[in-house]
Amino acid sequence: MTAELALALPVLLALTAGLVWLLAVAVAQARTVDAARETARAVARGDDAGEAVALGEQVAPDGVRLSVTRVGDRVVVRARGRMGGPGPLFGAFPGVTLRSEAVAVVEGDDSEGDG
Secondary structure, eight states, rough: OHHHHHHHHHHHHHHHHHHHHHHHHHHHHHHHHHHHHHHHHHHHHHHOOHHHHHHHHHHTTTEEEEEEETTTTTTEEEEEEOOOOGGGGGTTTEEEEEEEEEEEEEETTOOOOOO
């Protein structure tokens, strides 16, 4: 029984560490989506683009950069960054690219219909 436990324990610990890392990736991706959406919403409201990006960067994970583009009556925000691999234990695994795009219609634009 002890020999089996000694063999299985490192495998279980590695599996647990990998699952925790996958959860961290999912949370970072959700934060990246939220950052793009918040930035697009702020610019569409009429906030300064620099202030809106600063607001989005407060939500975004470290290393995610935001870019704002205005196309007609729409604001397009792209968020992109990298998250490193799960640490030295899994050194062979590469990091992941986090990315998101959010589009918002500019509020108070003259091209609006019924309002």
